[in-house]
Amino acid sequence: xxxxxxxxxxxxxxxxxxxxxxxxxxxxxxxxxxxxxxxxxxxxxxxxxxxxxxxxxxxxxxxxxxxxxxxxxxxxxxxxxxxxxxxxxxxxxxxxxxxxxxxxxxxxxxxxxxxxxxxxxxxxxxxxxxxxxxxxxxxxxxxxxxxxxxxxxxxxxxxxxxxxxxxxxxxxxxxxxxxxxxxxxxxxxxxxxxxxxxxxxxxxxxxxxxxxxxxxxxxxxxxxxxxxxxxxxxxxxxxxxxxxxxxxxxxxxxxxxxxxxxxxxxxxxxxxxx
Amino acid sequence: xxxxxxxxxxxxxxxxxxxxxxxxxxxxxxxxxxxxxxxxxxxxxxxxxxxxxxxxxxxxxxxxxxxxxxxxxxxxxxxxxxxxxxxxxxxxxxxxxxxxxxxxxxxxxxxxxxxxxxxxxxxxxxxxxxxxxxxxxxxxxxxxxxxxxxxxxxxxxxxxxxxxxxxxxxxxxxxxxxxxxxxxxxxxxxxxxxxxxxxxxxxxxxxxxxxxxxxxxxxxxxxxxxxxxxxxxxxxxxxxxxxxxxxxxxxxxxxxxxxxxxxxxxxxxxxxxxxxxxxxxxxxxxxxxxxxxxxxxxxxxxxxxxxxxxxxxxxxxxxxxxxxxxxxxxxxxxxxxxxx
Ligand SMILES: Cc1cc2nc3c(=O)[nH]c(=O)nc-3n(C[C@H](O)[C@H](O)[C@H](O)COP(=O)(O)OP(=O)(O)OC[C@H]3O[C@@H](n4cnc5c(N)ncnc54)[C@H](O)[C@@H]3O)c2cc1C
Ligand code: SF4
Ligand code: FES
Numbered sequence: 001x002x003x004x005x006x007x008x009x010x011x012x013x014x015x016x017x018x019x020x021x022x023x024x025x026x027x028x029x030x031x032x033x034x035x036x037x038x039x040x041x042x043x044x045x046x047x048x049x050x051x052x053x054x055x056x057x058x059x060x061x062x063x064x065x066x067x068x069x070x071x072x073x074x075x076x077x078x079x080x081x082x083x084x085x086x087x088x089x090x091x092x093x094x095x096x097x098x099x100x101x102x103x104x105x106x107x108x109x110x111x112x113x114x115x116x117x118x119x120x121x122x123x124x125x126x127x128x129x130x131x132x133x134x135x136x137x138x139x140x141x142x143x144x145x146x147x148x149x150x151x152x153x154x155x156x157x158x159x160x161x162x163x164x165x166x167x168x169x170x171x172x173x174x175x176x177x178x179x180x181x182x183x184x185x186x187x188x189x190x191x192x193x194x195x196x197x198x199x200x201x202x203x204x205x206x207x208x209x210x211x212x213x214x215x216x217x218x219x220x221x222x223x224x225x226x227x228x229x230x231x232x233x234x235x236x237x238x239x240x241x242x243x244x245x246x247x248x249x250x251x252x253x254x255x256x257x258x259x260x261x262x263x264x265x266x267x268x269x270x271x272x273x274x
Numbered sequence: 275x276x277x278x279x280x281x282x283x284x285x286x287x288x289x290x291x292x293x294x295x296x297x298x299x300x301x302x303x304x305x306x307x308x309x310x311x312x313x314x315x316x317x318x319x320x321x322x323x324x325x326x327x328x329x330x331x332x333x334x335x336x337x338x339x340x341x342x343x344x345x346x347x348x349x350x351x352x353x354x355x356x357x358x359x360x361x362x363x364x365x366x367x368x369x370x371x372x373x374x375x376x377x378x379x380x381x382x383x384x385x386x387x388x389x390x391x392x393x394x395x396x397x398x399x400x401x402x403x404x405x406x407x408x409x410x411x412x413x414x415x416x417x418x419x420x421x422x423x424x425x426x427x428x429x430x431x432x433x434x435x436x437x438x439x440x441x442x443x444x445x446x447x448x449x450x451x452x453x454x455x456x457x458x459x460x461x462x463x464x465x466x467x468x469x470x471x472x473x474x475x476x477x478x479x480x481x482x483x484x485x486x487x488x489x490x491x492x493x494x495x496x497x498x499x500x501x502x503x504x505x506x507x508x509x510x511x512x513x514x515x516x517x518x519x520x521x522x523x524x525x526x527x528x529x530x531x532x533x534x535x536x537x538x539x540x541x542x543x544x545x546x547x548x549x550x551x552x553x554x555x556x557x558x559x560x561x562x563x564x565x566x567x568x569x570x571x572x573x574x575x576x577x578x579x580x581x582x583x584x585x586x587x588x589x590x591x592x593x594x595x596x597x598x599x600x601x602x603x604x605x606x607x608x609x610x611x612x613x614x
Contacts, residue, residue: 003352004383005342005528005539030347046345047532072555089345209558235560236552238528238544241383245525245546248570249560251578256381270498271560 004241007044007089008033013064014084018150019143022115023080024056024068029090035059037126038097038119038232038260042240043067043079044089051075052094052237054119054259059097059126065090068118068150094240095259098123098204098230100130107136107196109224111215113187113207117141117150119232120206128162138194140170142187142211146180149173168195187211188218198223206232213273216263226264233258233266275441278448278455279462281434286320288454292359292447295396299334301327301362311362322430324404326364326591330521332374334360335391336543338518342387342528343539352386359396366411366589368399368423370521376583377524387541396443399424401466402473408592410481410605414490416589418477419470431465481590484605486612490586494577497611498569506607507568509600514545516594516602517571522579522587525551546570572608 014026035041037059042050057066071080082088108127112120120139127137139159143149149171160169170190172183183190187207203224205215212231219229235247235254242256250269252258257265266272280288292298298314301323309323311331344350363371371392378388401419402409411418420427425444429436436458439445448455486493517523527544530537544551547567553559561567579587588604595603 003343003386005541006347007343007345007539009346044345044530047530047537049530050528070555076555087346208556234554236554238526241385242381243378243383243385243524244527244544245574246527246544246551248546248574248578251581270566274558274560274562 005091005239007042007050007091010065010088010090012082012084012086012088015082018068018152019148021072022068022070022150024066025079025082025088026057026064026066027088027090028064032062033065033090033092034062035065035093036097037100037122039093039095040119040240040255040259041065041067041090041092041094042237043069043075044091045075045078045082046087046089048078049075050089050091050238052240052255054122054232056118056121057125058122058129060129068115068121070115092240095255096257098126098260100126100133103202104133105200106134107201108134108138108204109191109194109196109201109219110137110139110141110204111187111191111207111219112140112205113142113211113215114144114148115150116207116211116232120204121151123204124159128159128167131163131166134166135200136166136168136196138168138170138196140172140187140190142172142174142190142207144174146173146177186214188214191215191218191222194222201228203229205229209234209273220263226267227262229263230260231263231266233261233272275439276445276448277458277463278437278439279431279434279458280437280455284454285435288451289314289320289361291451292396295359295447296357296394298359298361301364309362311360314361320361322403322428323362323364323400325402325406325409326366326593327362328593330370330519330591330593331360331363331367332370332521332523334358334395335371335388336374336378336524336526337387337541339540339542340387341538342541344533345537345539352390355391355394357394357396359398361398363397363399363420363424364402364591365399365418365420366409366414366416366591367521368397368420369411369414369416369585369589370591371397372423373522373579373583373585373587373589374524396447397423397425399427399440401427401429401470402477403430403469405473405477405480406592407480408595409477409590410484410592411590412474412477413481413485414586414588414590417470418473429466429469431462431469436462436466481605484609486608490576490608491580493608493612494573497614498573500611500614502607502610502614503565503569505610506602507565509602510547510564510568511600512547512549512564512567513599514547515597515599517545517547518543519593519597521589521591521593522575546574572604576608
């Protein structure tokens with residue numbers, strides 16, 4: 001019988017500083033643990049506890065997994081103190097990720113903000129690796145300041161160049177600085193003039209609560225049906241396997257029925273944006 | 275399945291033989307008249323409990339605190355549970371076990387600790403004869419007599435018990451003690467029926483005033499904003515007693531600790547009325563207010579659980595009514611919502 005509560009040992013191979021509060025941890029699990037993009041895992045700081053994170057690397061890379069983590073509290077602050085060579089635990093994968101197969105032939109609009117870039121990078125890489133299946137990817141990303149943009153090199157140039165005909169990246173910051181030449185304004189200010197056939201498109205939104213809310217409203221305004229808007233629901237989680245009750249949203253256990261859920265399913269549930 | 279008869283004295287012999295399986299726990303009345311579940315070694319002589327025990331049966335399968343992992347990984351096999359026997363599951367207790375089975379054994383993942391203990395249990399149910407004033411099982415689709423979910427079901431009749439076999443495991447232990455059982459007669463069965471009708475009548479009468487106008491789910495779909503929540507939450511002290519004593523409450527928290535030079539993970543009961551239960555990073559909390567947490571319990575039991583599993587997550591056992599220091603009576607809270 002499989003012990004669903006046991007973490008698998010994983011070694012930290014590399015720690016990358018992304019922003020003053022966000023780091024990417026490249027870890028090597030000591031046992032097989034694959035995932036589909038958008039699924040999440042529980043990462044253990046030994047003796048301290050677990051917290052849920054969505055891998056930010058491609059699901060097609062099996063030997064190592066990236067987690068991009070913002071320091072906000074007990075577990076994440078301790079993770080930020082950890083260095084190359086130290087051990088963590090990983091448990092998963094859990095939940096339902098992005099339904100890539102159902103998106104074949106479609107144009108994909110991604111709206112992200114802050115550390116929401118983590119699952120979105122995994123999604124983006126997964127889409128790019130089978131780009132023939134999709135018509136277009138438009139990725140709109142917002143950060144507070146230029147220094148808060150999580151994956152700088154990819155967003156500024158590299159990603160666009162993969163296939164300029166099919167891929168468009170729009171980056172914006174709430175507050176610019178002397179070096180910033182791009183758009184200034186919250187992410188919803190770039191979610192317009194999409195050049196997308198909404199009827200053949202799906203939207204993805206991931207970011208901090210306030211951005212999730214206004215990002216979703218922006219997509220609704222652009223004409224996306226509720227069932228085509230994919231949200232990453234962030235709820236308190238403990239078990240990650242649909243038993244412990246912490247992540248309940250209406251009748252859903254977000255850890256199993258989500259974390260990726262379409263807006264039509266969650267729209268009428270209590271306090272979805274909190 | 276088969277129905278047998280066993281005499282009072284043979285039942286005691288039967289129980290003694292079942293003790294060979296492993297530990298046995300019995301629901302019996304104590305000196306104060308409260309039915310409690312105790313190890314059989316502490317029970318002088320067996321007597322029919324007549325009503326559900328004070329405590330729920332969930333700790334037999336879902337412990338208040340248990341170690342569920344040790345790491346860095348040793349990948350040692352899970353601890354095997356010993357076979358054990360529970361004598362005295364009321365019908366509402368059986369429904370509660372059914373609810374927990376659905377939660378812990380269904381879905382993409384099974385809880386191996388629950389599964390192990392559950393698979394080792396022999397459960398002997400019984401028909402209620404002395405319902406408590408707080409019993410309202412019939413409003414939750416549960417009869418006050420055993421219908422399913424038991425290995426053996428007992429009903430008190432003159433001179434002994436009707437024993438109904440409910441599973442292969444139950445059949446096995448009857449076959450192993452063949453000499454003790456006789457076929458149940460028409461007379462036995464009609465006595466059982468009469469007692470069942472009588473008990474049902476009592477529970478039905480005392481519950482009538484709390485019966486929802488339509489269904490619970492229909493009621494819940496209309497009363498989310500009702501003033502009953504604000505009125506009744508006033509005496510809630512956030513102790514969690516209603517949840518810990520609830521036979522179907524499933525919530526828990528995983529909690530890690532250092533153990534020498536290794537670490538262990540504990541699984542312990544948690545309660546959705548506690549403020550931090552739903553708090554997320556940065557301090558946001560979808561159920562910040564006590565009223566939201568108070569209401570969540572009702573919605574989980576009567577709206578969300580049925581949406582997922584097709585039956586109420588409340589069994590009508592009434593334990594939460596007895597346990598609440600704020601004297602909050604679930605039946606009344608819902609009745610007030612239904613009236614307005
Ligand atoms: C499906 C999912 C994917 C996520 N992916 C990422 C990611 O890729 N990168 C990232 O930086 N963050 C992600 N988060 C948020 C991350 O899980 C929280 O920041 C983290 O749990 C905070 O833990 P802490 O101990 O540092 O914070 P504290 O505030 O000290 O939290 C203490 C405890 O509260 C609970 N808790 C607090 N916040 C959350 C939360 N949001 N979700 C669940 N439990 C919580 C936990 O039990 C935690 O141990 C994700 C959350 C979810 C639900
Ligand atoms: S609620 Fe019903 S089944 Fe449970 S003890 Fe009371 S009468 Fe028996
Ligand atoms: S995190 Fe435990 S049920 Fe979802």
